Amino acid sequence: MLCEVNAMPRYTYTARTGSGERMTAVADATSLPALAAQLQSQGTHIESAMPVRKQVPAIRGIPYFDVLAVYRQIASAIEAGMPIKETLGMLSREARNPRLQALLRVLEVEVSEGAQLSEAMQLYPAIFPRVHVAVIKAGEESERLAMVLEELADQAEAFSNMNRRFASALVYPAVVGGFAIALLNFALAFVVPKFGGLFFDLGIKDLPWPTRFVLFTGKFIAPSTLLLIVAAALLVMVIMLQRRAASGRLLIDSWKLRIPLVGQIVEKAALARFVGTLGVLLDAGIELPRALGMAAAGAGNGAIEAILRNVAIDVERGSTLGDSIDSHQAMPPTMAWRISVGEQSGALPEALIKVSKLYAAQVDSLVTTLAGFVEPALIIFVGSGVFMLVIGMLLPLVAVIQNLSGA
Numbered sequence: 001m002l003c004e005v006n007a008m009p010r011y012t013y014t015a016r017t018g019s020g021e022r023m024t025a026v027a028d029a030t031s032l033p034a035l036a037a038q039l040q041s042q043g044t045h046i047e048s049a050m051p052v053r054k055q056v057p058a059i060r061g062i063p064y065f066d067v068l069a070v071y072r073q074i075a076s077a078i079e080a081g082m083p084i085k086e087t088l089g090m091l092s093r094e095a096r097n098p099r100l101q102a103l104l105r106v107l108e109v110e111v112s113e114g115a116q117l118s119e120a121m122q123l124y125p126a127i128f129p130r131v132h133v134a135v136i137k138a139g140e141e142s143e144r145l146a147m148v149l150e151e152l153a154d155q156a157e158a159f160s161n162m163n164r165r166f167a168s169a170l171v172y173p174a175v176v177g178g179f180a181i182a183l184l185n186f187a188l189a190f191v192v193p194k195f196g197g198l199f200f201d202l203g204i205k206d207l208p209w210p211t212r213f214v215l216f217t218g219k220f221i222a223p224s225t226l227l228l229i230v231a232a233a234l235l236v237m238v239i240m241l242q243r244r245a246a247s248g249r250l251l252i253d254s255w256k257l258r259i260p261l262v263g264q265i266v267e268k269a270a271l272a273r274f275v276g277t278l279g280v281l282l283d284a285g286i287e288l289p290r291a292l293g294m295a296a297a298g299a300g301n302g303a304i305e306a307i308l309r310n311v312a313i314d315v316e317r318g319s320t321l322g323d324s325i326d327s328h329q330a331m332p333p334t335m336a337w338r339i340s341v342g343e344q345s346g347a348l349p350e351a352l353i354k355v356s357k358l359y360a361a362q363v364d365s366l367v368t369t370l371a372g373f374v375e376p377a378l379i380i381f382v383g384s385g386v387f388m389l390v391i392g393m394l395l396p397l398v399a400v401i402q403n404l405s406g407a
Contacts, residue, residue: 011035013049059103062127066100068153075149085111116140131294138284148284155276162360169371173378180382185221192218195393204396214392253302265366268359270301276356283349289316
């Protein structure tokens with residue numbers, strides 16, 4: 001199967017020469033403005049242009065950690081003096097995943113035809129994020145590709161592990177809690193009403209308050225079970241649709257930051273991703289204003305991303321990064337201070353990476369705290385529900401047995 005992907009930097013364009021003659025041709029350029037400037041210097045004025053679209057095999061579903069492993073293997077091969085083309089060929093032969101093997105073969109073909117590794121990776125934006133491609137391109141230009149690939153893999157792996165620990169801390173309670181709620185709803189909707197009929201047949205009129213509460217809840221749940229399921233499904237759909245819109249994503253991400261403890265984890269994780277990515281971009285040789293925009297897009301939270309884009313605007317206007325961050329009250333003062341120290345010492349990339357590691361460690365600590373709070377709370381919640389259900393159904397039966405024994 002083939003798909004069309006932008007194969008930059010080749011463009012097809014229509015232009016007029018100095019004599020007024022219209023022409024259509026294909027040319028390579030780093031960007032559309034660069035192409036226009038290139039043609040204008042030749043006395044040709046561009047009318048329209050668009051990137052040439054190249055057909056490549058559609059490849060999806062490659063595990064993220066396999067991609068990071070490829071980064072490390074390419075870096076090791078470069079350090080050993082092996083050309084990139086031969087490296088890609090060797091890796092494609094060794095790959096056990098057929099999709100990864102196909103991807104590496106495409107990259108090998110592109111490189112053998114004269115493309116840079118970063119240009120070949122641009123053919124698969126779903127596999128190689130834009131930030132990764134930019135860092136790799138900067139590494140190629142600075143002839144530090146091996147070091148850049150190692151740093152990129154280390155940073156991406158650290159972020160992925162951080163996200164996985166956070167997700168695992170929430171998934172277990174969510175699954176157990178959801179199953180317990182479903183089980184309690186089933187009991188209230190289908191089991192409790194039968195007990196109510198039994199109590200009526202036994203002639204029990206003066207029911208204890210726990211029993212009355214359980215029976216009342218069962219009467220409410222029984223006709224509403226389907227409605228509650230539909231409402232929950234609609235709520236999930238609305239949230240998913242809202243996240244696709246920029247305004248909806250900003251609203252949901254802002255709400256996440258207000259959740260006790262969870263908000264701190266989301267904020268620290270977003271800042272760790274931002275400063276870590278920024279450090280790698282700067283270390284690769286990308287200029288600060290451009291690096292800020294790319295790192296902000298990788299923060300993973302729309303509300304924090306909006307603040308960071310304002311920081312980027314301040315920097316473009318001449319402010320230092322530390323002062324710009326310090327001017328936004330939503331940003332941690334210690335983060336601004338550490339970055340300012342890095343700027344003053346001329347070691348900003350190193351300072352940013354250290355701050356990223358600090359925030360990642362804080363995320364791990366907060367996740368441990370969250371798990372220590374959620375799991376006992378879940379046990380108390382489920383235990384209370386089961387206890388109330390059992391007590392509510394047994395108390396009338398105990399009273400009946402006592403009456404029969406007394407008789």
